[in-house]
Amino acid sequence: MSAVMATPAHGSSFAADCGDWQVETVAQGLEQLENLEPDAEGGFYLAGDSKVYHVDADGRVNTVVENLAAPGGLQLDGSDLYFLTRQDGKLWQLDTETGQLVDRGPLGGNGLLRLPDGDLLTTWVGTEGGPPMGVTRYRSESGYVESNWSPVPRGEGLASSPDGRFVYTDDLFTGQIYRLPLDDPAHWAVVTRIPGVLPGADDLTMSRAGILYVAAHIEGAIYSVDPESGATCVVASGLSNGWQGPSSVRIGRAGDGWALYVTSFDGTLRRIEPPTGVDLMPIADYG
Incomplete structure (x- = not known):
């Protein structure tokens, strides 16, 4: 089945800040x-x-696992933390209560x-070897492992819609945001694009x-992005740009x-608090 590309249904607009x-x-x-996951x-x-x-919650840092081959995306399910290692293309399951680490098999990916x-779901943008x-x-x-389950040109981060019907991913090279329906992932669409020559949309x-x-x-x-209208604005800027820039949010x-x-990539975890009136409640009420 061929993929269907679409321009944003409602156009797009840009504001300098939010x-x-x-x-x-x-x-x-x-x-x-590279990535983070609420606990x-x-x-x-x-x-x-x-x-x-x-x-x-107080900012104290501990090393949970070390000597890994470039860990990437993280997802927590109860006490089980799933994560990818990008250099050897594996999926791992860590019991955060006992420290038991299990190799769940081959699964390369970024998000x-x-x-x-x-x-x-995982993505592989191709910057670390092999095609997207x-x-x-x-x-x-x-x-x-169902490769190219949704054949978007490239994907980095992954996020679910509040109703669970759609998944969003972003393109590192074009700045485009893709929406794919879970019940028909081959028919993805472009909802908008992050402005600029090469913003490097990495995660969302x-x-x-x-x-x-x-x-x-x-x-x-x-950036804040409204996928329905295509409107974007800048939440925060100047966060160690270039190779040292933000990798996950x-x-x-x-x-x-x-x-x-x-x-x-500069080794910093930052908190960005919204102004009054911004509804920032997450889809899952964690933490």
Whole structure:
């Protein structure tokens, strides 16, 4: 079945900023950070060059696993942390209570998303060897790997829609945001594009209000994106641009409210708190 490309259904627009968001450092001096995942207790798991870290709600950092071959996407299911290692193309399952680490088999990828049925979606943009592989689905019961389950040109991050009907991914090279229906993943569409020559759209997450937040790695910025209208604006900029820029973004607890948390290749975890009136509640009420 051939893929169907579409221009944004509602056009697109751009605003220079999204209001007064406040940026602060949570942890720094770590390895090059690739990804993060909330821990349901106000902290996060982080993927470094060769380690998986845990940062608790008070900013204390501990190494959970080390001597890994470039860990990437992370997903937590209860006490089980699933993560990919990009250099050897494996999926791992870590019991965060006992420390038991299990090799679940071959599964290369950058982004990682767990679906409600337990299956995993991954992306492979191709910058670390081999051709792009769109979005791949890992069938958890059988271990079967369905490459190019959704044949988008390239994918990096992965985020689910609030109703669970769609998955969004972003293109590192074009800045395009793709939406693919879970029940018909071959028929994906372009909903908008991050502005700029090469923003380097690296990862994304979605709020319960249906707004995407996208880490623009090369530009060193975080964007807010409305996938329905195509409108974008800048949440924060100047976050270690170029190769050192932001690599992943998630929503997590900040006191009684919510904030964006951002990893960067400069080894820093940052918190970005929204101005009054922004509905930043995550789809899953974790932390």
